[in-house]
Amino acid sequence: MKSPAWLCGYVESLDFPSLTRYRSDCPVCGKKNTFSVSDDGLQRLWYCFHADCNVSGRTGITLTKNHASKMFEKRAERPPDPTPQTFTVPDTFVSLSRSIEAELYVKRVQSYDAYLAGRADIRYDFQRNRAVYLVKNGNKVVDAAGRSIDGRTPKWYRYGASKRPFTCGVHTCAILVEDCASACSVSNNATGIALLGTNLLAEHVDILKQYDRVFVALDKDATDKAISMVRTLHSHVPTKLIVLKTDLKNMKKDERDDFIRSYIDR
Numbered sequence: 143m144k145s146p147a148w149l150c151g152y153v154e155s156l157d158f159p160s161l162t163r164y165r166s167d168c169p170v171c172g173k174k175n176t177f178s179v180s181d182d183g184l185q186r187l188w189y190c191f192h193a194d195c196n197v198s199g200r201t202g203i204t205l206t207k208n209h210a211s212k213m214f215e216k217r218a219e220r221p222p223d224p225t226p227q228t229f230t231v232p233d234t235f236v237s238l239s240r241s242i243e244a245e246l247y248v249k250r251v252q253s254y255d256a257y258l259a260g261r262a263d264i265r266y267d268f269q270r271n272r273a274v275y276l277v278k279n280g281n282k283v284v285d286a287a288g289r290s291i292d293g294r295t296p297k298w299y300r301y302g303a304s305k306r307p308f309t310c311g312v313h314t315c316a317i318l319v320e321d322c323a324s325a326c327s328v329s330n331n332a333t334g335i336a337l338l339g340t341n342l343l344a345e346h347v348d349i350l351k352q353y354d355r356v357f358v359a360l361d362k363d364a365t366d367k368a369i370s371m372v373r374t375l376h377s378h379v380p381t382k383l384i385v386l387k388t389d390l391k392n393m394k395k396d397e398r399d400d401f402i403r404s405y406i407d408r
Contacts, residue, residue, distance in 0.1 A: 148233075149169065149170065151230070152301075153179055154186065156186075156303075157303065158179075158181065160181045162180075162181060163178060163179065164178070164179040165177070165178050165179075167295070167296055168195055169299070170190065170195055171190060171194065171195040172270065172294045172299070173192040173195065174296075176192045177191075178190075229302040229303075229304065231276070232269075232301070234268055234269035234270070235265040235274055236265060236266050236267075236268060237266065238264050240268065241268070241291075243271075244273040247273050247289065247291045248273055248323075251392075252391045252398070253322070253326035253327065255326075256310055256311075256330075261310050261311055262322075262326050263275075263276040263278065267288050270299065271290070271294070272288030272289055272290055272299060274287070274288040274289075275289075275326075277306055277309075278309070284302065284304045285301060285302035285304035286301040287299070287308060287322055287336075287338050288301065289322070298338070300338060306345060306349075307335050307336055307338060307349065308325055308336040308338060309333060310326045310334040310335075310336075311325075311329035311332060311333035313332045313333045314333075314353060315332045315353060315355045315357070316333045316335050316350060316353040316355070317332045317333070317334055317356075317357045317384070318337065318350065318360075318371065318375075319334060319335070319337070319359050319360065319390065320339065320360055320364070324359075326391075327393075328359075328398070328402055332357070332406055333353065335349070340360060340364050342371045342374060347374070347375065350379060351375075351378035351379045353379060355406070356381045357381070357384045357406070358381065359386055359390060360386070362385075362387065365385070368383055369383060382405070
């Protein structure tokens, strides 16, 4: 079966050395650790080991001359690439209203107000059955993060290779959270910025230091990591910790607004 164009682009964008193999969850069927890619420096071959996957069967792409030459360079000697990966919104992204389940999920996690107000661009990916939050740099879409709405793994799927966080809101005060839904839930009172994980990257710091104040509000089980982030960020921008007993996106609106204002109005 011929692989779709987006999958070819995804495989070529994977950042791993030539003459090696890459193993991950399958971007098509979502099965854990079944997707294998090999790179011989001139082409990449990929295969999903899951019997029911529609990309089962070996296929390949010929790498561009520019990409192939880069892959042969030693990683330690490679200068940073100043040109960010381009991202094309897949044709499988449609209006959120096309899926009742996706729309209900967005409402349940307190993202719907941000969606209606235009603070968040949320779509439905009918191929992977995910509610998708578009990651933007200004008005340009540079990536996307999709949340499974049927229990499939991984729970969150990153579509592109950008290291940019998801941002929701235009306030001068920012609240750093883990996921897009939490960022949307606080965006009426502060700019929600989602790490899309629990690791603070240099790219995140560059964006966060543009705000007047930053609050770090990770889930309760990541408190130690949150404290470390506060220490790192405090040298760039006034930063404080928000201790969560309940996930922000699980709070009722009035409860969450009062909770957030108790910190940012001090």
